[in-house]
Amino acid sequence: MLRHRLYITRALCQFMACKLSTGLFRNILKTKHPTGDMWYTRSCLQSILAVTMAPRPFSSSQPRDYSLPNTSWSSEMLRLYEHYNIMCEVETERGDKIKGQWTRLPSYNRFLKYAPGGQYLSKLLLAKARLFTRNIEEQGAGFEYVVFENKQEKTCVCVFQAGHLLEGPPGHVHGGAIATIIDSVTGTHATCHSGPAMTANLTINYRSPIPLGSVVLVHSSLDKIEGRKIFISCQVTSSDGSKLHTEATALFIRLFETTY
Numbered sequence: 236m237l238r239h240r241l242y243i244t245r246a247l248c249q250f251m252a253c254k255l256s257t258g259l260f261r262n263i264l265k266t267k268h269p270t271g272d273m274w275y276t277r278s279c280l281q282s283i284l285a286v287t288m289a290p291r292p293f294s295s296s297q298p299r300d301y302s303l304p305n306t307s308w309s310s311e312m313l314r315l316y317e318h319y320n321i322m323c324e325v326e327t328e329r330g331d332k333i334k335g336q337w338t339r340l341p342s343y344n345r346f347l348k349y350a351p352g353g354q355y356l357s358k359l360l361l362a363k364a365r366l367f368t369r370n371i372e373e374q375g376a377g378f379e380y381v382v383f384e385n386k387q388e389k390t391c392v393c394v395f396q397a398g399h400l401l402e403g404p405p406g407h408v409h410g411g412a413i414a415t416i417i418d419s420v421t422g423t424h425a426t427c428h429s430g431p432a433m434t435a436n437l438t439i440n441y442r443s444p445i446p447l448g449s450v451v452l453v454h455s456s457l458d459k460i461e462g463r464k465i466f467i468s469c470q471v472t473s474s475d476g477s478k479l480h481t482e483a484t485a486l487f488i489r490l491f492e493t494t495y
């Protein structure tokens with residue numbers, strides 16, 4: 236009997252505490268938002284929960300790094316990845332490993348921390364936001380690529396394998412997909428070099444079609460900087476460099492005045 240009374244008292248206390256805290260929350264939210272009806276309050280609470288429970292940028296629960304090898308990568312893709320990756324670290328005469336001329340850029344918001352101002356940007360971007368080119372979960376179906384930067388030479392190279400979802404003319408890559416990868420690589424290059432920048436102009440000449448599934452190289456070179464304007468040229472070639480697929484020039488405008 237006594238135990239029953241205790242259970243009932245505890246349940247009543249929990250109920251009261253729950254009501255009190257919900258009411259308290261609702262009142263807090265209502266004072267902040269005059270329109271704070273029940274739905275609004277619930278959605279606010281959901282947002283608070285989403286924010287507090289979302290993975291922290293750059294924490295160990297980071298989203299996947301799409302620029303690392305996966306099982307869909309062809310042997311040519313892996314070979315080129317290794318070719319550049321090996322140059323990211325060099326061994327000194329004493330046998331120490333030091334940073335090489337090239338840097339592999341991790342995908343999306345992990346990569347942002349490598350950009351000047353990246354820490355600031357990362358706070359602005361929602362944890363769920365994802366770069367357009369990294370939207371397809373199925374490995375090998377869309378854009379499989381990795382970008383390496385050479386700061387000294389002011390160049391970037393991207394090893395790109397085009398998946399079956401990027402088809403345009405039968406058996407070949409869609410021109411819009413080619414434009415997308417060019418914009419992404421040159422945009423990444425501009426951002427890494429000078430901080431957040433937007434594409435103002437992109438001029439593309441398509442020279443020869445890119446077969447679906449093939450591996451190509453996207454070369455990005457920083458030509459000049461004039462104030463906030465960053466001029467970049469780009470060539471897409473076959474993996475051995477013998478065939479020119481696409482040429483482009485891009486103009487990026489730096490969003491902030493600060494010089495890095």
Ligand SMILES: CCCCCCCCCCCCCC(=O)SCCNC(=O)CCNC(=O)[C@H](O)C(C)(C)COP(=O)(O)OP(=O)(O)OC[C@H]1O[C@@H](n2cnc3c(N)ncnc32)[C@H](O)[C@@H]1OP(=O)(O)O
Binds near residue numbers: 423426434488
């Ligand atoms: C946000 C960063 C995210 C980072 C994500 C990392 C991943 C990156 C990878 C993904 C990458 C994906 C990237 C994407 O997909 S970015 C998405 C596609 N791009 C856009 O949506 C950009 C839309 N446009 C704008 O927002 C503005 O127009 C911008 C910001 C570009 C400039 O407006 P703003 O008011 O700030 O500047 P201003 O007008 O004072 O002009 C300044 C100077 O620039 C010259 N000018 C301007 N436009 C042009 C033009 N078209 N041709 C030639 N010149 C042009 C202009 O004459 C002037 O020159 P001068 O008189 O000083 O000599």
